[in-house]
Amino acid sequence: MKRTRFLRLAAVASALSAPILFAVSCKPAASGPGGGGAGGKSGKVIGFSQSNASENEWRTAETQSILTEGKARGYEVKLADAQGDQTKQIAALKDFIAQGVSAIVLSPKTTDGWEPVLKEVKAAGIPVILVDRGVSADPSLYATLIASDFVAEGRMAGEWLVKKTGGNGGVIQLEGSAGADPAIERRKGFEEALAAAPGLKILASQSGDFNRAKGKQVMEATIKAHAKAITAVYAHNDGMALGAIEALKEAGMNPGADVQVVSIDGIGDAFKALDAGTLNCTVECSPILGGMAFDAVEKIAKGETLEKKTTVQDRLFDATNYKAEMPNRKY
Numbered sequence: 343m344k345r346t347r348f349l350r351l352a353a354v355a356s357a358l359s360a361p362i363l364f365a366v367s368c369k370p371a372a373s374g375p376g377g378g379g380a381g382g383k384s385g386k387v388i389g390f391s392q393s394n395a396s397e398n399e400w401r402t403a404e405t406q407s408i409l410t411e412g413k414a415r416g417y418e419v420k421l422a423d424a425q426g427d428q429t430k431q432i433a434a435l436k437d438f439i440a441q442g443v444s445a446i447v448l449s450p451k452t453t454d455g456w457e458p459v460l461k462e463v464k465a466a467g468i469p470v471i472l473v474d475r476g477v478s479a480d481p482s483l484y485a486t487l488i489a490s491d492f493v494a495e496g497r498m499a500g501e502w503l504v505k506k507t508g509g510n511g512g513v514i515q516l517e518g519s520a521g522a523d524p525a526i527e528r529r530k531g532f533e534e535a536l537a538a539a540p541g542l543k544i545l546a547s548q549s550g551d552f553n554r555a556k557g558k559q560v561m562e563a564t565i566k567a568h569a570k571a572i573t574a575v576y577a578h579n580d581g582m583a584l585g586a587i588e589a590l591k592e593a594g595m596n597p598g599a600d601v602q603v604v605s606i607d608g609i610g611d612a613f614k615a616l617d618a619g620t621l622n623c624t625v626e627c628s629p630i631l632g633g634m635a636f637d638a639v640e641k642i643a644k645g646e647t648l649e650k651k652t653t654v655q656d657r658l659f660d661a662t663n664y665k666a667e668m669p670n671r672k673y
């Protein structure tokens with residue numbers, strides 16, 4: 343890793359670690375006005391449960407967006423990083439109840455397993471704003487979900503690939519973390535699109551956990567198993583696609599030319615790879631959710647009713663249009 347990049351990541355990591363410690367040591371706050379009626383210091387203390395703050399650049403950008411927006415609007419945001427462990431995430435929600443936060447922003451790792459703790463949160467009168475991923479739970483247990491349409495993202499990626507390849511070839515699918523909403527739905531959307539092209543076959547489909555290093559490892563194994571039959575890679579996020587590109591290059595293959603690479607997220611490094619010609623297409627999934635999350639917090643505090651879901655709009659970038667967007671990519 344380059345020194346500047348390392349220093350940037352180290353600065354973010356140290357900025358993230360302080361609120362985690364604070365959240366754990368904070369005593370329950372006194373009751374006061376707030377969205378769910380549970381109080382918190384003057385109703386401006388928010389618990390933010392992040393599934394895995396160091397998973398990839400996308401998640402770093404999402405965490406920063408929530409923390410920065412909260413600060414700008416005068417909130418104290420207590421960040422609890424579950425480091426990829428749903429049990430820790432559930433424990434963090436219970437801590438937030440004990441601390442009397444006025445609302446909880448939750449980015450859930452998986453879709454399942456939330457009902458019992460969400461019932462406890464509801465009983466404590468604390469509203470929950472789901473960001474970036476949904477859960478399979480009774481919708482009355484949360485106030486709103488702010489997220490992209492992951493099925494549509496997968497479908498856009500699939501339709502792009504069908505068109506680009508003429509509907510022929512062998513695809514490796516690098517899936518996100520097992521049980522996560524975007525992994526389930528991006529697979530569904532992509533496979534729906536491929537149903538229109540029987541000549542374009544999925545040779546292997548395996549999880550790379552939304553992580554660059556794991557994406558690379560899985561790609562190395564699939565190259566050994568399928569070698570020259572691979573003409574395309576579809577990764578559920580840019581991180582895994584960038585790992586796969588490294589593996590393809592090391593195997594003497596030519597990503598971007600002999601092997602079409604398509605992925606999802608639209609992070610800065612994906613734009614650099616589009617520019618280098620090693621990545622062919624990325625479907626945006628915006629991590630800049632802080633503004634919408636705190637709009638929801640404030641509407642709830644005013645007693646307004648929210649839509650159950652706000653869908654974040656995504657765009658597709660490939661060689662035809664990435665250049666104009668490149669200077670705007672800050673994450």
Ligand code: AHR
Nearest residue numbers: 397400474524552579607
């Ligand atoms: O839930 C959004 C997904 O999760 C992003 O695509 C990914 O990079 C992340 O970790």
